[in-house]
Amino acid sequence: xxxxxxxxxxxxxxxxxxxxxxxxxxxxxxxxxxxxxxxxxxxxxxxxxxxxxxxxxxxxxxxxxxxxxxxxxxxxxxxxxxxxxxxxxxxxxxxxxxxxxxxxxxxxxxxxxx
Amino acid sequence: xxxxxxxxxxxxxxxxxxxxxxxxxxxxxxxxxxxxxxxxxxxxxxxxxxxxxxxxxxxxxxxxxxxxxxxxxxxxxxxxxxxxxxxxxxxxxxxxxxxxxxxxxxxxxx
Numbered sequence: 001x002x003x004x005x006x007x008x009x010x011x012x013x014x015x016x017x018x019x020x021x022x023x024x025x026x027x028x029x030x031x032x033x034x035x036x037x038x039x040x041x042x043x044x045x046x047x048x049x050x051x052x053x054x055x056x057x058x059x060x061x062x063x064x065x066x067x068x069x070x071x072x073x074x075x076x077x078x079x080x081x082x083x084x085x086x087x088x089x090x091x092x093x094x095x096x097x098x099x100x101x102x103x104x105x106x107x108x109x110x111x112x113x114x
Numbered sequence: 115x116x117x118x119x120x121x122x123x124x125x126x127x128x129x130x131x132x133x134x135x136x137x138x139x140x141x142x143x144x145x146x147x148x149x150x151x152x153x154x155x156x157x158x159x160x161x162x163x164x165x166x167x168x169x170x171x172x173x174x175x176x177x178x179x180x181x182x183x184x185x186x187x188x189x190x191x192x193x194x195x196x197x198x199x200x201x202x203x204x205x206x207x208x209x210x211x212x213x214x215x216x217x218x219x220x221x222x223x224x
Contacts, residue, residue, distance in 0.1 A: 102212075
């Protein structure tokens with residue numbers, strides 16, 4: 001597609017439920033990144049994919065968070081047993097060359113845990 | 115570790131120039147970026163500069179890099195109300211994730 005597509009755009013879930021967030025990067029972009037932006041905060045790095053492998057998972061805040069990427073394209077970020085502190089906007093970005101010329105961001109998924 | 119710092123708020127009058135400042139700590143940073151985020155939207159790449167440059171101009175935007183002081187600035191000439199947004203500074207080395215500052219909220223007053 002023309003840009004990075006994320007779905008859903010908004011998600012409200014009950015505490016304790018699992019959620020799955022999807023990112024569809026720009027076609028041909030080999031690198032894909034997940035960030036989290038909490039209200040009034042900067043961007044917190046979560047995980048980075050080069051192709052289907054994740055060389056850097058250092059930002060995942062707990063073992064409730066996992067991510068995968070298949071076919072070098074779509075990625076899903078899964079949060080198990082959601083907590084209220086997981087409420088944030090989850091942003092996905094992709095780049096052609098590993099980020100040297102910056103990323104293209106999606107519009108994000110706003111997750112609210114009630 | 116890496117750290118990128120920005121002041122949180124800046125207000126300017128319409129038509130004036132805005133200067134948004136950023137400092138970073140990682141001397142091995144090779145690429146530095148400015149992103150703009152409007153309410154409810156993702157981040158839009160405005161411009162970037164390589165660490166071997168000290169200035170880059172792109173229409174109303176001027177980026178200055180002082181590598182010795184690890185200081186990056188973004189100047190917006192003739193600031194308009196449509197420039198009101200949060201501006202993020204970010205840095206990276208090749209093939210690594212971007213490290214972002216906390217963002218500067220620019221408010222343009224009529």
